[in-house]
Every structure is written in C-alpha cells, then in structure tokens.
Amino acid sequence: MLDSLKNPTVIAAFVTVIGAVIVSLLTVRSTIRAARTTAAATKDAQHIAAEVKRQQETLSRLLVPVVAPSMIDSMKKLWQETANFAASQTPPITDLERRKKFVEALSVWYYTDGNGLFLSSETRDALFRLRCYALLPEEAKDAGFYLDHARYGPKDLPKSDEELSKNLRDKASDLRTALKDQLGIYGVWSEPAGGSTAPRPPEGTPARIMRMITQTATWVIIAGVELLVIAVIAAILFLR
Known part of the structure; x- marks a missing residue:
C-alpha cells in the first residue's frame, strides 16, 4: 500500500482532485460574497428610489390643490382641439x-x-x-x-x-x-380584468439575486462532492 502511495499516477490523481475541490469551494465563497455585496447595493438603491418617490408624492399632494384647476382647464382645451x-x-x-x-x-x-x-x-x-x-x-x-x-x-x-x-x-x-x-x-x-394580482418581484431584487446565487452555489458544491467521491474510488482502486 505504501508503494502505491509513492506511485506518481496516484499522487497526481490526488493532487488534481484536491485542487478541484479547493477551486470549487473558493468559487462558492467568492460567489456568495459577490451576491451579498450586490444584494446590499441593490437594497440601498431601492431604499433611495423609494425615498425619492415618497418625496415626489409629498410634493405632488402639496401642488395638486394649487395647479389642479389650471391643469384641468388646459387639458379640456387640448381635448376640444x-x-x-x-x-x-x-x-x-x-x-x-x-x-x-x-x-x-x-x-x-x-x-x-x-x-x-x-x-x-x-x-x-x-x-x-x-x-x-x-x-x-x-x-x-x-x-x-x-x-x-x-x-x-x-x-x-x-x-x-x-x-x-x-x-x-x-x-x-x-x-x-x-x-x-x-x-x-x-x-x-376601471379595474383590470380578472382582478388584481400580486406583482412579480422585479429583476435584480436582493431576494432573487440570493436565490440565483444559492442555486449556483448548490450546483458547485454538488460538483465538488462528486469529484471527491471519484477521487476516493480512484484511490481505493490504486491502493489495492
């Protein structure tokens, strides 16, 4: 068995498999870190957009009583035109x-x-x-x-x-x-036909980003486990 461990082919197989597993784990780590960063940035952008929208709505509520009469009159003229x-x-x-x-x-x-x-x-x-x-x-x-x-x-x-x-x-x-x-x-x-339906989360939301990254990480981990199993089987065969 010790002689088998000294076999260059066995050593190369172990090194290759261990390297593949390490690369897979590092990829998962980097992917999850990038996902967290992207999700945080997206969340911040959404908070800013929501605050801007709230300020605009507040301004609109203040302006409506002032401009509404003139706006209605002007639009009636355009309607007639x-x-x-x-x-x-x-x-x-x-x-x-x-x-x-x-x-x-x-x-x-x-x-x-x-x-x-x-x-x-x-x-x-x-x-x-x-x-x-x-x-x-x-x-x-x-x-x-x-x-x-x-x-x-x-x-x-x-x-x-x-x-x-x-x-x-x-x-x-x-x-x-x-x-x-x-x-x-x-x-x-008017109301939309069939009643209202809950909108689908837009592309780029933190929840969807994390879901995609989690799926990717899962597949990478599965691939790493499969390589590890193959390595063990190969080692058993070589050590016989």
Whole structure:
C-alpha cells in the first residue's frame, strides 16, 4: 500500500482532485460574497428610489390643490382641439392648410400658453408625435415649423391620403388616451380584468439575486462532492 502511495499516477490523481475541490469551494465563497455585496447595493438603491418617490408624492399632494384647476382647464382645451381629428366619423383629414392650423394651435397651446408645464413625459411625447404626423417633414419645413420628425415622426411616409388621415386620427386618439391616463381617469373608473394580482418581484431584487446565487452555489458544491467521491474510488482502486 505504501508503494502505491509513492506511485506518481496516484499522487497526481490526488493532487488534481484536491485542487478541484479547493477551486470549487473558493468559487462558492467568492460567489456568495459577490451576491451579498450586490444584494446590499441593490437594497440601498431601492431604499433611495423609494425615498425619492415618497418625496415626489409629498410634493405632488402639496401642488395638486394649487395647479389642479389650471391643469384641468388646459387639458379640456387640448381635448376640444383634438376632437375633430380623433373622431372616426369625420371626413378624411387631408387639407394641408387645415393641418397647418392644427399644428399651430397645438404649438400655441404647448409653448405660448405654457400648458406644456402640466404634461407628463408620456403625454408630451404623444403631443409631439401628433404634430409630426399632422405635417410631413417637407410640409413642416415649408410652413416654418421645426418638428422633431427623426424622433417622433413616422418611419415611412404615407402612401395615400387615406393612410395620412388614419395615421393622424390614431395619433390624436393616442394623445387623448394619454390625457386620461395622466388624470387617472382609467384608474378611477376601471379595474383590470380578472382582478388584481400580486406583482412579480422585479429583476435584480436582493431576494432573487440570493436565490440565483444559492442555486449556483448548490450546483458547485454538488460538483465538488462528486469529484471527491471519484477521487476516493480512484484511490481505493490504486491502493489495492
């Protein structure tokens, strides 16, 4: 048996297996340490985000009584301005002069009258998108409007007056929907179908990170144990 222990093959096998086990254990240790660090950083970020949100909600509650009357009035004007363009029963909207006046009215409402102050980013984007769909790039340039067609305009120009009209109606409808979303109309008067369900924890939460790391560590430990068992079996065979 002592002679077998002096065998270079046996020694190499033991060294290889022991090294593999040590590497596996070090990997588990490093992985768990990284998981704890990541989980702690994520938790801190969530606390900061929650505090910022709380401060924003507090500020909103203080501002609502002050700005609500003016905001409702301004949004009612925008609702009325887009009424004829969003209605499906109106004739096709292809007249260039009419579209120019419409874009001008939206610009005055947003910039000159200062109503853009009341819009959320989603509602603002819907408004800018509507303006870019109402006037095509060359039409806007000739009329002296500087619209961000690269960001808000259609990818492909309409091939017919009917398509132009349909696109315009769709974007006007989207804007009106965004207005109602911003005011919370859908949240007040409607409920999700099937009732509410508990949201799934978002990616990156400490609990999910620890769960993934634990699963990884488990597989690494199992692999290390399997290597150890193989090493023992190999040693028994060599020492016979």
